[in-house]
Amino acid sequence: MGWLLLNGFLRFNYPDATEFPVQGIDISHHQGTIDWRKIAGDRPGFVIMKATQGRGYRDPRFRPNWEAAGAAGIVRGAYHFFEFCTSGAVQARNFMGAVHPGQRMLPPAIDVEFEGNCERWPGPEKVRQELGGMIRLLERAYGRKPILYANYRAYDRIIAGHFEGCPIWIRDIFFRPRLSDGRPWLFWQYANNGRAAGISTRVDLDVFNGPPADLAGLCLSIQPKPRGDALESSVGIE
Secondary structure: OHHHHHOOOOOOOOOOOOOOOOEEEEEOHHHOOOOHHHHHHHOOOOEEEEEEEOOOEEOOOHHHHHHHHHHOOOOEEEEEEOOOOOOHHHHHHHHHHHOOOOOOOOOOEEEEOOOOOOOOOOOHHHHHHHHHHHHHHHHHHHOOOOEEEEOHHHHHHHHOOOOOOOOEEEEOOOOOOOOOOOOOOOEEEEEEEEOOOOOOOOEEEEEEOOOHHHHHHHHHOOOOOOOOHHHHHHHOOO
16 A cells, blocks of 8 residues: 555545546656656646745756746746745745746746745744745736645645735645635645656646636736836845
């Protein structure tokens, strides 16, 4: 049983495809070189990929993955891993430098979690302040509120009751998600051991909480705002 779970032949969650017809994956450089012809052949509903982290890190596989997904006609999105000990404005600048506004894409996503984050925990109020700053800058640049990804620990300590209007992407590999503040969720990461044609490693599996037309509308509604002097100067704050 353990071997089957570890190698992705068994999972804890099997979302009903009739209830969640739009199913996709999220990836990073950990998936290595991907055969996008095989990915496209499976016709995933969307792919969300890591672009950046913290002050200056950029995923080394982001650019080839981004271009290949676009060429294959796959709905694509990009996420930033938010570091608790770094200015939100600086992190926004890093993301915007890697994922230029004006492209057809899902709203930017911000990954908020304790695992793999800074050793120094500034406290929830400071983290919310910097996260809120990044959210405002990305909303101004991309024309939509960012999606917030979290597991329950990060959601309950940082997000619950805050950042109204930001769509939620929640991780729950055991059960159907239920958020502590009763908030609806838009994306659900339901497995971390999935298998996909074209990917040699295990991969995260996700669903979109809505019909295909809603996902398409989420992309098409993004209209970048002018990058005026005020935006440029605010993003440059250290």
